[in-house]
Amino acid sequence: MTGRDVGLNRRSLGARSGIEVTEVGIGLWPVPQGEWGPGEDQDIFDAIEAALEGGVNFFDTADIYGSGHSEELLGKAMKGRRSDFLVATKIGWDGFDHDAFRSQYDTVEKLMAGVEGSLRRLDTDHVELIQCHIHAEEPNTDVFIEGFRRLKDDGKVLAWGVSTGELAHVERFNADGDCDALQIDYSMLNRIPEAEIFPYCEANGIGVIVRGPLAMGLLTDKFSTDDTFPKGDFRRAWIEDPEEHQQFLADLATVARLRDVVPGEDTMAQFALRFVTTHPAVTTVIPGARNRRQAESNTAAGRRPPLSSAEMSEVDVVVPPGGGRRIWPA
Numbered sequence: 001m002t003g004r005d006v007g008l009n010r011r012s013l014g015a016r017s018g019i020e021v022t023e024v025g026i027g028l029w030p031v032p033q034g035e036w037g038p039g040e041d042q043d044i045f046d047a048i049e050a051a052l053e054g055g056v057n058f059f060d061t062a063d064i065y066g067s068g069h070s071e072e073l074l075g076k077a078m079k080g081r082r083s084d085f086l087v088a089t090k091i092g093w094d095g096f097d098h099d100a101f102r103s104q105y106d107t108v109e110k111l112m113a114g115v116e117g118s119l120r121r122l123d124t125d126h127v128e129l130i131q132c133h134i135h136a137e138e139p140n141t142d143v144f145i146e147g148f149r150r151l152k153d154d155g156k157v158l159a160w161g162v163s164t165g166e167l168a169h170v171e172r173f174n175a176d177g178d179c180d181a182l183q184i185d186y187s188m189l190n191r192i193p194e195a196e197i198f199p200y201c202e203a204n205g206i207g208v209i210v211r212g213p214l215a216m217g218l219l220t221d222k223f224s225t226d227d228t229f230p231k232g233d234f235r236r237a238w239i240e241d242p243e244e245h246q247q248f249l250a251d252l253a254t255v256a257r258l259r260d261v262v263p264g265e266d267t268m269a270q271f272a273l274r275f276v277t278t279h280p281a282v283t284t285v286i287p288g289a290r291n292r293r294q295a296e297s298n299t300a301a302g303r304r305p306p307l308s309s310a311e312m313s314e315v316d317v318v319v320p321p322g323g324g325r326r327i328w329p330a
Helices: 041-053 065-078 108-122 141-153 167-173 197-204 215-220 234-240 242-259 268-278 292-301 309-318
Strands: 010-012 020-022 058-060 086-091 127-132 157-163 181-185 207-211
Touching: 041 065, 041 292, 065 086, 065 108, 086 108, 086 181, 108 127, 108 141, 127 141, 127 181, 141 157, 141 167, 157 167, 157 207, 167 197, 181 197, 197 207, 215 242, 215 268, 234 242, 242 268, 242 309, 268 292, 268 309
Parallel strands: 058 086, 086 127, 127 157, 157 181, 181 207
Antiparallel strands: 010 020
16 A cells, blocks of 8 residues: 545444444445456455545445455455454345345344354454345344344444335334444435435434445446446346336436536546535445546545535436435345
């Protein structure tokens, strides 16, 4: 590492965790051997290094990303400097088939063994945050809560939470007031959490981790109606599925309207990240990065000010508060 920029602000991850994370972190879903198409491991290592150099301390992954490859890469990146990283991972899904979002973890013992698997891949004895990664209708919620509590008692996790877009699911996890964090899809294209979920989190001291701030790349403003996606990239459905293609075209039209709102000193991606961190309920945002350039751009957004009231008003005209659509379900 060539040097550390400490210019990023830090925020408390909820009222109880005692964990302070940088306003901009990094999400490690888009690794090679995963759902975002081909790539090189070295590019991910370079992205992690750039994030560290930019002052980032919060790194989010999951057991399912690249079938464990994401956790393995992060574990290798942390070797010899574990204290530089605040690590969040997630557990629960069997696969990315939307018709089969069910969990194999139907006992506390299975869940705890699954988390031990994550710890082995990460090559660490604990993670700062563990999160449930299943749908709201999943019947095993109590298994996750009890398992997370035991893991916390054992010092294997420091805090726990849930990744969901359903208020009822958040309320179930926080029934006893000890859920530390929520991870949720939120962006200029998906402002739905502003209506009910963000106020609930603020009132209950739950930290908010925002995934999908760039709407699966839509808010990088790099796509056009002529685009295609490589084999293995789940976004191929945006082109090949007629219904999703119509939504893709509609999203591109919305992005084109947002383009006129972005000030000259920002890229659209940076403006999109600033939008997210402007909301008072948000603790941190975790844009994905597949290379050093993307990580540097994302980190630079963390040194920019919140959106002004005038900028926010312009966004409101394009996508009203509480409006938009869900980009990713869980």
